[in-house]
Each structure stands twice: as structure tokens, then as C-alpha cells.
Amino acid sequence: MLLLVLGTVAQRYIGLYASQKLFFGSFILWAGPFPLPGAYSVLAFIAFSISAKLLLASPFSRQQLGVILTHTSALVLLLGGLITALCREEGYVVLGEGESTHFVSDYHDRALTVSRNGVELLALSPEEMHVGDTVGVAPLPFTLSITRYCYPCMLVPRQFTKAVFKGLAKDVDITAKTPSSEESQNQAAVLLGIRGAGAADGIYLASEMLKEQPDIAAGSDHYTFKIEPTRRALPFSVKLQHFDKSDYPGTDMAKSYTSHVTINDNSAEWNAIIEMNQPLRYRGYTLYQSSFVENDGKLLSVLAVVNNAGAWFPYIAISMLCAGLLLHIVVTFIEKARR
């Protein structure tokens, strides 16, 4: 309970995502030098206690059936939470009308991608970007090294520029900043060095804060470098046919959003509708109408995509819980009536 209060109040100060990670997604919580059990440890302990009670201290009798069922439902819920924590994947897709994709972008993880003539060659996660390392990956005709990477990052004017800095890096430097509680304000940037590409050699700046991305010519090819949300492939593709945002008449207040999509799986195609509170489930993935963005007067639909094997546990748990509590009430009632 203490954890719950601390974690909730902290959301005001460090943001929802950071607080979730710190308080509810850890085994140990450090309060200065003192270790406190994190949510994982507490939940594990509760699960252990309930199991121990069920196995060792609950004689199986008719009177106790409801109680046992209720406690088992709590166990099922926790198990579902464990499975969710271990193997849940979530992300989003942003689609304009007529656009199609089979990639899902991650909400939080980023990668540095290198593409040749518009085709992605490789993606480096922040863990793979060590300062000073050179990336001598086979498909690249030059060496790529990370001069500086920071997250969250801010752009600052460069004080003394040198010939080695190319493009925006000539005038702009990057430096780490204190994390903002607004998740969208925390953005990454990287300074990367290119050697062996002839005239294009130098240090470039790539950042998700900038529209302009480094684009260099090596030989007859063009290479672009971008920091983008990590992408994962879907086993099928989604095409947005039509997006509807209906307002309450006479206001800008949304009444509902609806995406009319076409799912394509191995050349089998069919239409589906995704609405607020009406997700689409297919092959273990669930697609939700999450929000929309307005871009140059056009509405783009934002769909959240979740793949979670533990999603069904709460449904089982709540059925068991209701059954257990009702059973207990009925049994107690009968017992009383008998006496």
C-alpha cells in the first residue's frame, strides 16, 4: 500500500512511465541507502503466501469452497500479471487514409536506423550504441562510429565549429538534460562519425527532434541515418481505408472515432472496423483505436497494437472471483438456515 501511494504521488513529478518503471516494475526500490521491496517482490510474496495457504492450510471442504475459489482467482490474476509482464509487446501504428503497414512502432524504445536509397539496412538499439565504437557492418562501405548519444537530450548551439562537423552538426551540439515528466519531451539524439566515404567523411547529427536527417552520398548510393521508434514486424498488414471522427453536433468535442481497415494476411484480404471500446483481435494481436493526429489538415488514425498472452487471465479471474464470493455467500446462508 505504501508502494502504491508513493508510486502514484510520484507520477505527478516524474511522469507516468518513469514512475511505473521505478515503483511497479522493479524488485527493489532504493530509498536512499535502504532497500524496499519493489512491486515485483511484493506481488511475488503475495502469490507465494496465497499458494502456501491454499496448499498447506486449506482443508478442502464444502464450506471453504467459495473462499478457496476466491483466493485462487487472486492467484490467477497475479499469474496473468506475470505472463503479461514477461511477454507482452505493445506499440502503435499511425496511418493516413489509403496507407498500409506491417510494422508496429514501440512507444519507448528507439533505434538508429541506416538505410541505403530508402531501404533499411540495419537498426542499432541504444544498448548497441557505445561511444567510440565503430560499426564495421558488412553492407556499409564506410565505418560508422558513435561520437555521442544521449537520451533524454537537448539541442544547444555549437560554440566552436570545426570542418569535421557536417550538416546541422556544424551549428548544433547535443547534451543530456534532466528527464521531463512529459514522456513526449524526452527525445534522443546522436552524433555519428563517418570515415571512408571520401568527401562525405565527418560528424553528423541525427535526432528525433529534427525533421532533417543526415543523408550522405557514398559511391553511387545515398545513405540516410534516423533515430526512430523501434519497429517490429506484424505477421499481417493493416491498411486504413477510411477514418471517421464524429463530433458532438456543434462542437469540436469528439463523440467517437472509427477506423475502417483492411487486413491482409498472405494475400487473404478482408475489411474490419476498429472503434473506441471496440478493438480488433487477430492472431494474438489486438488493435485498438487509440487516438488521432492532425497533419496538414489530414486526420491520421493512431492504433495501439498489443500482443499479450496474459490478456485472458483477468477475465478468468473475475469469473472465478464472482463465482467464489457468491458461492461463499450462498454456503454461509445455507449453513445459517440449517442452524
Added chain:
Amino acid sequence: MKWLAILLLLIPFSSVADNHTELDYKDFMRIPVLHEGRIKPMDSVARIMFKRISGHDALPGNSASAWFAGVLFDPVRAGAQKWFLVHSPDVLHMLSLPESAEGTYSYEELEGALASHTPLLKLVAAKDKKDQTAADQEVLRLFFLMNNFAEFMESFSLLMPLADIDPQVREKLGVKDNADVTYFDLLKIRQTLREELKNIVVRKQDHIDKYSAHEQSIASLMYRMDLLEAADKENALLRVIPSSWDESGQWFSPWSVIEKGDGSPASAALFQHWHLLAQAYLHKDAALWKAESEALSATPARTWALKLEVLYHRLNPLGISLALYILASVLGFVATIRRAPAILTASYGALLTGAGFHAAALCARMAILMRPPVGTLYESMIFVSFIASAFGLWLEQNKKNGEGLIITGLIASLLLACASVFAADEDTLGVLVAVLNTRFWLATHVVCITTGYGASLVAAMLAHIYLIKRTWQPASMLALLEQRIYRVAIVALFFTTVGTMLGGIWADQSWGRFWGWDPKENGALLIVLWLIWLLHGRVGGQISVLGFVIGMASLSIVVMLAWVGVNLLSVGLHSYGFTSVAANGLLIFCTTEAVFIVVTSIAIYTLRKIKHAA
């Protein structure tokens, strides 16, 4: 800039004859308007505007509608009357307004002050929401409110009589010398007038001093028409004419009918009625007013719901319930002290009648909004209040000693009073944001969890009574009371647990996750854990009876923090906005509760020690 033009325009309108013929607003109140996303009676729009502007609920009777009719049809006078309440000295200072004893200002005064502080307004509006002071927000609120008010004032500017109409123009229109001529009338001959003006300009350029009186009046008339059109053609706040072709339920304002117009016979007929209604108001023609407002109140809409809404506002059943609940708890208290069964029965009657009005109010709201009863924080408060009073009736049925009456009368009336603070200047019958707009989940999860809150509060208040009585009575005499607390706690646990899990499932359905450690979710979980902890401790014997009761008494703090307090944090998907008044109220509540619990607990333990020693 727009306002300046408008004020200029307002002056040349003919002024209204000031006679005091009483108009009958009964039908006017029921005329349907599309306002803030919902078709509502004119009366509701009037009340909302009146409340926002003056800070007061409307005076008894139909005065909000009468006031609003004045705003619509006699804007010159409405603009000069002091309706706007500005109580913050900081705001007055910011706008260099003189302090006044009543704290009220007219539209004209405020408009002048705001217009001369445009750079300041821009600065304030550009600030990040977090950096805005209370005064900044109040100034912005005032600015938007003034805009709204101005738009209402000009809704019918096209139907207002214009002054200084040239006799030749009257002739062209075929109207008598004393008849009103409006922008709308002039539209018919606008083209001819324009040609005429063109000829004048060709002959005499723009040397206005050389124009004849007739020519000057044509030029002035055309100028005024152009200005009116430029200022008001976008005027779309008062939507009173249903579209005959748009199926999404779009309605039009008088100006947009003329500008974009759907030109159907139905809307033309309605427009004509409005025209006559405006005339009736200006000339205080009671018979015409009655006939036209009656005709307009038959504008196609859910008429029975509009009638119900007018009745709901007029009767104010929640106000009646509030009074009855207060009465019930006072009578209950008197009855317990004086041991008078007759007073107890009266108290029971008051609670029962209060709950009856309360139930009627909830049903009326459901019928008007066509959705389950709880969708906003305000609605959750009035619903929990109802649940508490229902619990009180049930408790009193089981054991007739007045306890149930006192505490539930107290909880229910406190919550209703809080709700009215929360409603502030909002329409309490508002529409919901997209994600909440689902009948199924509102009916299951929200009702379940709020019932849980209600039960928790009742259990907590029973625990309060236990603590008070325990200071002079031995535990053995209170065993029954403790058992009741235990039972209500079980009911509370059932509803909060099922409600919380249903909430998780709703979240899974609409956001793709069952649980996200969102403040509202954490709050609900906190209540569940608190109850689980106490009940397990009680059953297992780790917590003493007194410990259990103290824990249950503290549940009130936990519930209020989880329910209202988390909105203070204003993060996460569930928060619905918060005011500082409410924050202070919450702080006072929690402190009082904490002090009460600590003091009574200490008293009980000390007295017990003294007894043991003796």
C-alpha cells in the same frame, strides 16, 4: 477589434420601447437549442450562461429565461447591465478595473477593459497551462465568456430593427413609415441598393459632403449591412434551426441559415417564427410572443425530454433531497438523545422522501441524457450519495436506533453539497468524451465501483459511531455494531473488488492493457487492499476489534483520496480536472477525520487504562 465594430453597430439600432408588459416565458423556456453537443431547452442554456456570468443560480421562477431573452433580443440594454461577477482583486488589478461594492460589471465595461489589454491577454494565453496563475486563468475564462456572451447578443442582429431608414427604401420594401426594417428585410433589395450606391460613387466619388441626404442614408445603410455581415456571419452559437438534410444532427444558427442556408420550407418557417418572436419582444406584444414561442417550442426534437429537463431545473429535486437529508440527520440525532420514537419515525420519513426525490432526479437525468447515471465526477458524487442513503434505509430497517439515519443523512447531504461545488459553472447535464461514451461499461464498472464507495463510506461512518460510543460503553455492548460494520465492509469489498476488476477489463477493451498503475486504478486498488487487509486481519485474529474499527473509520480518508484526491495529481487517463476549492475541502476533510480518529482512539485507550487501574 471585432467587438469594437460590433459595439459601433449596436448603437444605430432603434432602442426598445420601455414598457413593462410581462411576457410569458413558459413556452420560450422549452424551445430546443443545440448547445455544447446536446439538444437542450432554452431554459438550460439560459441557466448555464447566467450561472457562468453571475456566479449565481438563477433566481426562482423563469427569470434566467427572461434574462436570456433580453440578451438575445435587446442586446443594447443587456450590454449595459452589470451581470458579470469578477471577485478576484488580482483580475481587477490586471485589467485596471475600479473595485465596485457588488463586484459586478457590465459587458461594456469589461469589453473596454479587455480591449485595452489585448497584449496582456495574448501574453497570458501564450503561457503554458502549468505556469498560469489563478488570476491568469480567471482572465482567460472571462475573455471566453465575454466572447460567448457577445455571440449570443448578436445571434439575432439580422432581425434587429435598424435606425434611420430612408423613406424611399421603405417604399421599395413596401413597408409603412413606422414599421421595423431589419438586415434580413433589406437582403431582398440589397442588390438594387448596391447598384444605386455604385451609381452615386461613379457620379460623386467619395466626397460624402456632396451627397444628398438620401444618398448619404443609402451609403450609411450599405456600410452598416456590410459591417453586420462581416461581424456576424460566423455567428453560430445559438443553434435553433434543425437541418433538414444533415443526418449527423447538425443544427443552424439564424445567421448560418441565411449565410449557408439549407432553404427547406421547414427551416424557412422556423426562421419566420423567430423573426416574429424578435418583433414581439421588442414591442412587448404579449399575444404575439405567446403564439410565436408556442410555435417554436414545437420545433422537432425530443419534446418530452425537454419538458422533463425544464421541470428538473425548476423543481431542483437534488436540492430538496439535500434539505431532507439534513433534516433526517438532525431529527435522528435529536431522537437518539431524547429517545423519542416519534421523532425517529419523522427522521426515517425525511430520509425516505429525500431518497425518493433523489431516485427521481437520477431517473430524470438518465432519461434526459439517455445513458447510465454516472459519467462524471459530479455524477459519481450524487450517485454515491444516493447509495449511502439507500444503505441508511436498509440499516434502519434492520435495527431501528437512528444510527443509520444520522450517518447516512450526514454522508448523503455532505456529498450532495460537495457535488454542487464541483459542478461550479458547468452544465451538470453535459456530454461525455469519446472513451467514456459507452453505455455498457458506464452501467457496469462505474455503477459497481461507486456503489462500493458508498458502502465504504457508510461502513466508515458506522465505525465513527462505534468510536464515539466506545468512549463510555464497554466493548461487549457494541458487539452488534461491530458486526454491522463487518457486514457492510464485506459488501463494500465485494463491490469495489468486482468494480475494480471490471474497470481493468474496460481498460483492456479500450486501451489495450488490463492494468497500468494509473492513479485512479491505484486509488481503487488501495481501497480494495485496505479492506482486504482489515478483513483478513479481523478474521485471522491478528487485528483486535478496536484496531479493526479504527481502520474502518480511516477508510473514509482512503476513499476520499482515491476517489477525489487522485484528480489532484492530474495525470493519467482517468482524471477529469480539478479546482483548488475542492483541493482545500479535501484537505480539511482529511485533517478533521485524522484528528477525530486519533483523539477518540487515544481517549478510548486512556479510559481503558484508568478503568484497569481502578
